[in-house]
Amino acid sequence: MEGLTLSDAEQKYYSDLFSYCDIESTKKVVVNGRVLELFRAAQLPNDVVLQIMELCGATRLGYFGRSQFYIALKLVAVAQSGFPLRVESINTVKDLPLPRFVASKNEQESRHAASYSSDSENQGSYSGVIPPPPGRGQVKKGSVSHDTVQPRASADQQEPASPIVSPQQSPPASPHTWRKHNRHSSGGNSERPLGPGPFWSPFGEAQSGSSAGDAVWSGHSPPPPQENWVSFADTPPTSTLLTMHPASVQDQTTVRTVASATTANEIRRQSSSYDDPWKITDEQRQYYINQFKTIQPDLNGFIPGSAAKEFFTKSKLPILELSHIWELSDFDKDGALTLDEFCAAFHLVVARKNGYDLPEKLPESLMPKLIDLEDAADVGDQPGEVGYSGSPAEAPPSKSPSMPSLNQTWPELTQSSEQWETFSERSSSSQTLTQFDSNIAPADPTDEKYHTNPTSPLLVKPSDLSEENKINSAVKFASGNTVDGYSSSDSFTSDPEQIGSNVTRQRSHSGASPDNTAPPPPPPRPQPSHSRSSSLDMNRTFTVTPGQQQAGVVAHPPAVPPRPQPSQAPGPVVHRPVDADGLITHTSTSPQQIPEQPNFADFSQFEVFAASNVNEEQDDEAEKHAEVLPVEKASDPASSLRVAKTDSKTEEKTAASAPANVSKGTTPLAPPPKPVRRRLKSEDELRPDVDEHTQKTGVLAAVLASQPSIPRSVGKDKKAIQASIRRNKETNTVLARLNSELQQQLKDVLEERISLEVQLEQLRPFSHL
Amino acid sequence: MAVCIMVIVKENYPFYVRSIPVENELKFHSVVHTSLDLVDEKISAMGKALVDQRGLCPGLLYPTEDYKVYGYVTNSKVKFVTLVDSSNTAHRDNEICSMFWKLHNSYTDVTCNPFPNPGDRIRPRVFDNMVTSLMTQVC
Numbered sequence: 001m002e003g004l005t006l007s008d009a010e011q012k013y014y015s016d017l018f019s020y021c022d023i024e025s026t027k028k029v030v031v032n033g034r035v036l037e038l039f040r041a042a043q044l045p046n047d048v049v050l051q052i053m054e055l056c057g058a059t060r061l062g063y064f065g066r067s068q069f070y071i072a073l074k075l076v077a078v079a080q081s082g083f084p085l086r087v088e089s090i091n092t093v094k095d096l097p098l099p100r101f102v103a104s105k106n107e108q109e110s111r112h113a114a115s116y117s118s119d120s121e122n123q124g125s126y127s128g129v130i131p132p133p134p135g136r137g138q139v140k141k142g143s144v145s146h147d148t149v150q151p152r153a154s155a156d157q158q159e160p161a162s163p164i165v166s167p168q169q170s171p172p173a174s175p176h177t178w179r180k181h182n183r184h185s186s187g188g189n190s191e192r193p194l195g196p197g198p199f200w201s202p203f204g205e206a207q208s209g210s211s212a213g214d215a216v217w218s219g220h221s222p223p224p225p226q227e228n229w230v231s232f233a234d235t236p237p238t239s240t241l242l243t244m245h246p247a248s249v250q251d252q253t254t255v256r257t258v259a260s261a262t263t264a265n266e267i268r269r270q271s272s273s274y275d276d277p278w279k280i281t282d283e284q285r286q287y288y289i290n291q292f293k294t295i296q297p298d299l300n301g302f303i304p305g306s307a308a309k310e311f312f313t314k315s316k317l318p319i320l321e322l323s324h325i326w327e328l329s330d331f332d333k334d335g336a337l338t339l340d341e342f343c344a345a346f347h348l349v350v351a352r353k354n355g356y357d358l359p360e361k362l363p364e365s366l367m368p369k370l371i372d373l374e375d376a377a378d379v380g381d382q383p384g385e386v387g388y389s390g391s392p393a394e395a396p397p398s399k400s401p402s403m404p405s406l407n408q409t410w411p412e413l414t415q416s417s418e419q420w421e422t423f424s425e426r427s428s429s430s431q432t433l434t435q436f437d438s439n440i441a442p443a444d445p446t447d448e449k450y451h452t453n454p455t456s457p458l459l460v461k462p463s464d465l466s467e468e469n470k471i472n473s474a475v476k477f478a479s480g481n482t483v484d485g486y487s488s489s490d491s492f493t494s495d496p497e498q499i500g501s502n503v504t505r506q507r508s509h510s511g512a513s514p515d516n517t518a519p520p521p522p523p524p525r526p527q528p529s530h531s532r533s534s535s536l537d538m539n540r541t542f543t544v545t546p547g548q549q550q551a552g553v554v555a556h557p558p559a560v561p562p563r564p565q566p567s568q569a570p571g572p573v574v575h576r577p578v579d580a581d582g583l584i585t586h587t588s589t590s591p592q593q594i595p596e597q598p599n600f601a602d603f604s605q606f607e608v609f610a611a612s613n614v615n616e617e618q619d620d621e622a623e624k625h626a627e628v629l630p631v632e633k634a635s636d637p638a639s640s641l642r643v644a645k646t647d648s649k650t651e652e653k654t655a656a657s658a659p660a661n662v663s664k665g666t667t668p669l670a671p672p673p674k675p676v677r678r679r680l681k682s683e684d685e686l687r688p689d690v691d692e693h694t695q696k697t698g699v700l701a702a703v704l705a706s707q708p709s710i711p712r713s714v715g716k717d718k719k720a721i722q723a724s725i726r727r728n729k730e731t732n733t734v735l736a737r738l739n740s741e742l743q744q745q746l747k748d749v750l751e752e753r754i755s756l757e758v759q760l761e762q763l764r765p766f767s768h769l
Numbered sequence: 770m771a772v773c774i775m776v777i778v779k780e781n782y783p784f785y786v787r788s789i790p791v792e793n794e795l796k797f798h799s800v801v802h803t804s805l806d807l808v809d810e811k812i813s814a815m816g817k818a819l820v821d822q823r824g825l826c827p828g829l830l831y832p833t834e835d836y837k838v839y840g841y842v843t844n845s846k847v848k849f850v851t852l853v854d855s856s857n858t859a860h861r862d863n864e865i866c867s868m869f870w871k872l873h874n875s876y877t878d879v880t881c882n883p884f885p886n887p888g889d890r891i892r893p894r895v896f897d898n899m900v901t902s903l904m905t906q907v908c
Binding site for chain 2: 305323326327330334335
């Protein structure tokens with residue numbers, strides 16, 4: 001065959017192997033049996049082995065001469081690297097890893113052989129404690145070593161270059177080292193480079209003298225080296241990363257005296273790499289980093305999972321183990337490996353190839369240290385993983401609370417809206433009207449607010465309502481979630497809110513019909529009636545958002561708006577004086593009417609006990625408002641009237657609101673009945689007035705008829721009306737949603753109530769006893 | 770107590786199955802399989818809405834006399850179905866959904882592993898442990 005050029009390491013390695021096979025110490029011919037055994041250990045298919053043998057000429061010659069043997073070994077390396085077997089490949093393939101031979105003894109070696117670049121990183125973790133007949137081996141090694149000494153000399157030079165790993169190791173331990181070397185060499189040159197590429201030149205490190213010990217890797221070999229050695233040989237799993245350097249064989253003679261030291265060192269070295277805290281030595285780390293660079297030049301970058309997969313598949317570990325290694329090493333579970341993660345994974349691969357069992361958790365020394373984002377501090381992946389899984393899991397739950405709160409707020413809103421409605425009814429006719437409006441309006445703003453502020457729905461609602469409704473006295477409720485506040489604010493807010501927008505119109509209709517003369521221009525906030533309510537609030541509410549008021553107008557039949565508009569718009573002002581007189585009377589009656597009508601509407605709705613009442617009520621109110629519109633113009637007088645009414649009604653309302661509020665907090669069941677009852681009373685009271693009102697409504701109608709005489713405001717009003725219609729529709733939908741949610745809640749509550757009642761009944765007999 | 774958890778991939782075959790009481794396993798499996806239709810139905814009904822970042826949680830799919838079936842769909846059409854013992858009526862949808870979120874998270878962690886090919890059984894022990902903890906915790 002053509003000349004075979006071997007690198008120094010290869011030379012040494014092959015020499016050792018040769019000597020290993022050279023049982024008969026012929027130095028020329030290797031025993032076929034051994035060779036075959038060796039080849040089998042190479043884990044190559046039989047046909048490949050045959051091919052190799054043929055290529056190297058052994059079949060031709062019938063025996064393995066040194067050259068054939070070397071060629072064969074080279075071919076084995078080629079085959080193991082996945083290259084096609086060709087004669088030319090012997091020399092052409094560069095950076096060929098040392099052939100790997102897996103045997104019981106050689107397992108360790110093979111692990112070590114996990115491709116460590118032959119650069120000074122002689123991480124020749126030999127585990128290859130191959131204990132062939134030590135004596136023989138030793139002897140042979142002695143001889144072989146001599147032979148190989150020279151070639152190794154160059155390798156020895158590497159030693160100094162190579163990061164002397166085992167500082168601890170005492171170089172001298174020659175006998176031990178020698179023995180080790182013997183073992184190693186006999187073991188077939190445990191220099192099995194792991195995986196592709198770099199093989200350790202353990203030889204180079206040769207324990208020639210002091211360097212020998214140094215050559216040993218990361219020296220912390222456990223104290224009982226020799227025993228370990230022996231055990232290594234017998235028990236591959238321990239996989240001492242000893243780098244048997246043939247060179248050390250040389251030292252055998254001189255080093256013999258040092259028995260266990262070197263071995264100990266070597267063992268220590270090996271074990272330190274694995275056993276001890278899975279520490280990565282510097283050379284190893286350097287090697288890993290180099291490998292990392294080949295895949296990802298940026299040391300701070302990531303290796304994507306696919307690339308890593310390819311890389312680690314080369315190590316020929318089973319997929320299951322590779323996946324386990326990945327689990328352990330991918331600390332941040334991102335599907336990519338950072339430098340630290342990569343080093344850890346590589347280290348684990350090396351360990352595994354040397355027979356170490358993979359840990360369940362990532363050893364601390366292997367954990368990625370630099371990045372603090374992953375829970376690197378945790379011991380092992382699992383805690384980190386748990387942490388990760390936990391945190392994301394927590395996030396959703398955290399979100400969910402917001403959602404329920406939202407849901408809660410909605411029902412509460414609806415409840416509050418109901419309450420408002422009740423309040424409105426109570427407070428005064430006008431107020432009730434306005435409150436209806438406010439109820440509607442608050443619904444919109446509250447809805448918005450709910451989305452933003454899921455918490456404290458009750459508080460939110462009132463506040464929202466107040467601000468948005470401004471018009472609505474109900475908004476005042478927000479100021480305090482107290483019924484009292486409601487009651488007081490009812491009347492007042494309703495009046496002032498009669499701002500020019502539709503909402504204002506409605507408000508005016510609702511309660512402030514008398515008050516609403518001010519709808520368009522600055523609402524007659526300063527109405528005397530407002531004095532009671534927190535006028536401040538009213539101002540606030542007014543200033544807040546006129547638009548909201550309009551929104552609050554939701555559910556008012558389109559018919560209604562037009563009327564208010566004229567009144568609200570400049571009309572009101574005009575009308576006021578005009579209608580003031582006429583309206584006064586009307587207003588006086590209108591307040592009564594208003595409350596009556598709304599009361600009726602509310603009452604019926606509440607009886608139905610559905611949140612949808614809001615809309616209905618609103619509609620009713622709107623209608624009533626429409627009638628009252630003309631009356632509203634006389635806002636001031638009306639307000640005064642209303643005040644009176646509201647007083648009477650507030651009492652009722654407060655009473656009703658109180659239960660309503662309470663019920664809000666508890667179950668929707670409570671409030672409705674009470675308000676209903678209240679309303680009934682109020683209605684009763686009002687009924688006598690109905691007749692009067694009806695009469696007055698007729699008057700109002702007449703007044704309204706007169707309104708058309710004021711067309712100028714109509715034009716402006718149209719747009720406003722349309723806008724308000726839109727808003728109302730939106731509010732409508734919102735309320736409808738609220739309604740459905742509330743109803744759902746209602747059902748749930750009813751169920752709970754039933755179950756509670758049942759329990760109560762069960763308990764009662766006992767209590768009596 | 771979740772008696773059975775199953776992970777079903779897009780092609781509607783089970784990817785991972787875990788049951789607590791070993792008996793009646795077949796029954797669980799068949800129930801879960803039949804409930805796949807419900808999942809799809811609910812998803813189509815829900816439409817594009819309600820796709821929160823945590824995944825679609827249709828929640829209760831079907832209550833039988835003994836068990837309740839809950840479903841969950843991820844963005845990649847991987848479905849998680851779980852059977853919960855009916856004796857535990859205290860379970861709200863939110864709890865189930867949070868459980869599914871945890872499951873989803875650990876599933877993604879598992880999927881990050883490039884070595885096992887997609888379609889292989891889920892080997893990682895972490896996933897198993899998490900699932901076990903979930904199943905016992907839910908009960």
